[in-house]
Amino acid sequence: MLTGRKYRLAFTPEQAEFAGSIAGICRSVWNTALEQRREYRRRGAWINYHEQAGQLVDAKTDHRWLKLAPSHALQQTLMDLDRACREHGTFRVKWRSVRRWSPSFRFPAGDQITVERLGKRWGRCKLPKFGWVRFRWSRPLGGAVRSATVSSDGHHWSVSFVVDDGRITPGRHPCATAVGVDRGVVVALACSDGTLRDRQFRTSGEARRYRALQKQLSRRHKGSVNTKKTIAAMRRIKRRERDRRSDFVSWTANRLTTRHTLVALEQLKTRNMTASAKGTVEQPGSNIRQKAGLNRSILDKGWYKFESALHNAARYTGTTIVKVSAAYTSQRCSVCRMVDPESRESQAVFRCTTCGFTDNADVNAAKNILADGLSVSACGDFGIARSVKQELGGNPRGVTTPTTVEVSWNPEASARGGRQLVERLARETASR
Structure with a gap:
């Protein structure tokens, strides 16, 4: 490939x-x-x-x-x-x-x-x-x-x-495990197994240096030699930040695709989510500054870059990538499946108002994402428009690119499909 x-x-x-x-x-x-x-x-x-x-x-x-x-x-x-x-x-x-x-x-x-x-x-x-x-x-x-x-x-x-390189996508993944991944702005990635993956891409010293350079740039004359020097210094800081982000997403994508047969992600349109808010800063209720801060946080964590790295790494392992709807994944309990906005007490704490289950909010969302991905990958059609009959870990047609499926959530199908897939994974592991 x-x-x-x-x-x-x-x-x-x-x-x-x-x-x-x-x-x-x-x-x-x-x-x-x-x-x-x-x-x-x-x-x-x-x-x-x-x-x-x-x-x-x-x-x-x-x-x-x-x-x-x-x-x-x-x-x-x-x-x-x-x-x-x-x-x-x-x-x-x-x-x-x-x-x-x-x-x-x-x-x-x-x-x-x-x-x-x-x-x-x-x-x-x-x-x-x-x-x-x-x-x-x-x-x-x-x-x-x-x-x-x-x-x-x-x-x-x-x-x-x-x-x-002459390599082809393997027809079968050596492992029989699956993982759900939730992308966030405080913690870059939260996995359904409880692992939180994050990294600081810019140090506090670099942040102070960058702000100082921005102030210097505002006082420079456009097109001057000092302006070019200031821009070059700002680019060096951004280049180091970009290299760290690329290293983080590549390393994480390699670990996930090597250890898991299936990786479930939320279907997020990053370009639409990071679009500028309409209106002006002076207009009441426009929230221009708040939206700009959210956009910077999303872009800083490299959501789209991680998804691209995951697709690239999946070509070498045969991992199946499933994209599910992001609706209610952060408000739904991963145990009793009840949806209640009040269950999300804070950014990091999830406490179900029905069954009392408590967990990290991002990890709970990752478990919901995994359950949705398992239901479709194992059972195919469950309340969606078209059939997506996809068997886990197999590649019967010799496809050389990772399989990606986009689906919406169905609570009954999610629970039923998850149980069936776990049972089948256990049988395959025992047979080997």
Whole structure:
């Protein structure tokens, strides 16, 4: 299957300048092609990738600076723009700004890329129009290179290889256990087995330093040298925070998919949940500031990043990922199944008003998520529109991607399906 390998490049000053030039050319091609597509749409017409690629060849005659960039990189830029316009709409695709866009470009032809290992810590790759470029050999390549993307985070240049490692999704998971995961803003992840997983992505010192830099930036002149230095310092803090978050979600996703056959998640649309509140700050009852704080907390915990990492890790273990409705999971008792908002005494305490069951509120929600996921995975149709006959731990059709099922909650089906699945798991474990 296809997977990614990212390494830090060791550009020479000339290579770094050349990479910045190529990224700038690709950005200009993106913006020009996007404006052309918008003009066509305003007239009620449509222009596709093939026509723009042909016009790009003619443009190289009049604008010789376009020839500095590899042709495949420019064509790939147009292909990315075409896919973005088809998926999101021409007028929703964003411009690539000089200040906000992270420079990057892609070489889609893997046969034009050569990778060699020089020693324990260093390797080199041969890229079109670059020649040999050294990079830190931080992990094995593990497969044939299909494409390469060169990108910059404002301080370092990196290369990401898409490689074919030759592995396939296993047909059966070695374990016979399931887990439910509840995502929160105080604790990042709560599992149905009682485990709470969280990590501090920014230290208190970094938070104070970032606030001080924000105050400095407000006093700087736009476009000045000091402004660029302040922005670079702020980006270094954000980069460390982003790396810690990526490490946390990848590590957690690996542990969950390795130990469990089924992982149940809430069906959350993070983009809609983090949309800005309507109104103005001065408008009474708008709650703009409160909503902004909630959005920052959700994005800080990396809900969507964790879900993506979980899907990626499930490809190697054959774990089934089930997405259930989030309705009432935090207000429902995992023992007696009664729903009462009063049972949620606080953010961390759940005490059922009917049976008196007490547990961590996030763990109780994770147990409800697991019960909903077990019911559908074991029994199929229970009060939902379409059939989702999915057997736990099996892959009879040889599917190479993890199975994802989206369902709604049915209390009777949840309890009945959970009992049936537990009994079947016990039989399978005893037979082995």
